[in-house]
Amino acid sequence: MKKQLKLKIGILFCLASFICSSVVFASEKIVIGTILPLSGPISVVGVALKRGFEMRLEKINAQGGIEINGKKFQVEMIAEDTKMSPGASSSSALKLIHKDGAKIIYGGIIESNIDAIYKVTKKEGVFYAIASVNIPGHPADVSGEKPNLVRLGPSFDDSHTIDIDYLAKSYPSAKNIVISAPDIGYEGMIKDLETKASKNGLSVTSVVKWSFGTTDFLPVFIKIIAAKPDVIFAMVSGQGPYQLMAARQLGFKGTFIANAPMGPDIFTAIAGKSSCDNLITNGVDLGNPTSEMKDVMDRWKKKYNEPFIGDSFLAWDGAGILLKAIGIAQSLDPEKLTAAFESLNKPGDIDTIFGKAKATGKDRFGANRVLSRPVSITHMKKGDVVFSDFVNP
């Protein structure tokens, strides 16, 4: 009897300790859910984003975490996979919110998945920060009519003016541009580029579209080069280096602009050094990183021991901006978080790895809910980087 009583007390004590510690643990933790493509053909981007986000949270937690109303919280990231499917994205969002207690969702880089995630977060009253979109202004993108939604990745067409201005300055004799674009709804961005080009006395003489998933760019570029361009502008895609390779193999020696965040290292590895001549890209020169970039690259090497992927910078910044918004809002309430982000609308209000940034978008999207930050521009001649900088749009 005595033995049984002792056993019962012991069990009760253990249970009580567990419950108390769970409660204590739960009150010291904020959960941010990430939904990114961790499998499939673009998982290299999704995994890089996840890792960038994770490393930033590790740094912040090591510094004591985030403070809300005088209390310190550690931030925990729970990652789910979009599986390149809106259905899986919705399920992931529901799981993160209901099972894991996520008050903030970060992620989505494909418009259909972003839309699916937002439908859930809107219904559940949870704050959603989009990682990136391919097509700014797409119905899945932010707008003034969509509450509790912000985008922490810049608009890809922010770089158009920067690229065109740099082109006009560096290659003043170039007049005719042919655009190469994937056939996924880039009409708005093409029109934007045409307008910006004409302001610099350049004209877009032709637009050649190719199917998403194209692996052989020679037929596409046979058509492009038959139009005799001075400049080929390759709209944002992951196939910039393959397009450059095709253009050079067909004898094109003019200026090639790769409007994609792929650095000179990737172009050199895929297209070869000899092809990287008269090349302008919006990727970061990882051979010449800033001190913060070097910190991220060192952390990556130490933790993962794999080749570094520059996309992780985007999520590194995303995590930092989210926590800054929490710090301003002093709350996880989605409306307060949205207002906090919108308040960062003056130049320099946000620090990113690319430089001083701000929240923007009132004119274009109806509210300041999109990150505007400096764009990387790198110029290569004969395989070497001759210019690399970050320019504000």
Added chain:
Amino acid sequence: MALPFQVWVQIIINGLSLGGLYVLIALGLTLILSIMGILQLAHGEVYMLGAYAVYYLAVKMGINVYAAILFSMFLMAGFGMLMERFLFRRCEDKVLSPIIISTGLTLILQAGAVIVFGLYERSIPRLSEGSFELMGVFVPKDRMVAMVISACMAYMLYLFLKRTKLGLGMVASAQNPQAAQLKGIDPHKMSLLAMAIGSGFAAAGGAMAGSILMLTPFMGTLPLVKGLAIIVLGGMGSLSGAVFGGILIGLIDGIVPVLFGPLTASLAPLVIVIIILLIRPQGLFGHE
């Protein structure tokens, strides 16, 4: 769209080089189908693994790319023989089992490739650097080399099948397996050989594709689909049909995107296959 004659030269050469890659994969599929009576749906992954083998040999170990391709062919031939011996031979008289096995193998090999190789941007060294000028337009040298290699390999296979004892034995096994067996031709030996040659050809095709196109763990899916379309178009079990069909599909893939745009380009090969099958259901070179 009116194009200058020189541009047509570029388009046709590109089409023929693509056709060469398709011929290699289709010849392998046809050989395996003729001798073993199975559709090797993991053939696309053998193509992909052959490419990665060349990457590691040529880039990581610094071996000459042509030597790496040859070594990769032998490596994948050995892999093919292992597949025949330990997977497909167990279900040699069944219809569904080989399909299930090869489908499962596709999933395992593809997922395994993602885990082992990752999705990082990689490329195999060029078969030949630069381009040469022909009638005022530039033709990439590596495409010409791929075309020549594919043609040579197809011709060597022809000579092997027509002029060697083993090759004649394979032809006999394909035409009449029972009679061949009565003549003392070991069907298992023929199956091993078919898988070895088929896998070796796939590896060569994959290696060249990894150099001139893209190297990814998913690179085998589309060529497999093309290969299946080619063997249906050319006639199931017909090697000459595989060659003709491969060249035809390659030319379509080279010409149609330039003339008619991306949407038509993705549909054209399938539409042409359907039309030909409506007129001649056994395929262009197949027998009724």
